[in-house]
Amino acid sequence: MESCFKSIDQAVNESGVSKDAVVGIGVAHSGVIDSNQGIVLSFPRPGQMAEWRSVALREMVEERFKVPCVVEDSVRMAALLEKQVGVALDLSDFVYIRIGMGIGSCIFIDGEPYRGAGGSAGEFGHMTVDENGPLCSCGNNGCLSALASCGAIIQGVTSAIRKGVHSRIQEIVDNDFEQITIEMILEAAVQNDSLAFRALNAAATHIGVALADVVNLLNPFVVIFSGPLFQSNPRLMLDSIQRVIRQRALEKAAHEVQLIVSTLGGDAPALGAARFAAAKSIGKLYAQKA
């Protein structure tokens, strides 16, 4: 929690704005979020930190900084920024998918993010794509996140190399497997490394299988992808995903959907949350003055 407080302090200091001028704080958080209550319901990060369960983050931030706080799902906030200043500026209906160490999504309908009756809609990463697949952090087997997130891809490549499968990645990291990154795997695939290519192709296939269902269900014209998998060479993944959608989704919807890549950086969730909190706080200030 202290590191969360420290990063808020740091953001205020770096902005050059005086602390008294801060009217609200927006927090974009991964995991399962109850944004109505400002609670992080679960935030599993195997090997990185202890799992969070039912952490009343909004209350803690408000107590510490004495200004209103909003706690929102990080992918929803990135999608909001995409709609305000990114490639979705002129779109009112689209699906936004972020693939990082986990997988999340946000569905925009009529210019607004769809939250679901309970506020937790958009858990694309927890769609089952292999009912007998590996255990996911949510307790289900074969979720998309457990098969196609950057974390899952890195784990798959690492375990294959450990079992003796040859890959140029082994030389790049000089047998220090902890150093393997998704960027290395992407680069190796471009250099025709068979293991890297197969790992990415398998992930793209799983993403395509899940997305074909979404395409059938929602008939979106645009799906926006973001995250490190789509940074250096977006077509590598997009072409494979598109192929699977054409194979599996209904013909009309499959031909109508266009897959594009976000041009915003990794700080999009934080920027989106800051704008969201500012709009809320400033709105309230105006309402009080009126």
Ligand SMILES: [Zn+2]
């Ligand atoms: Zn899951």
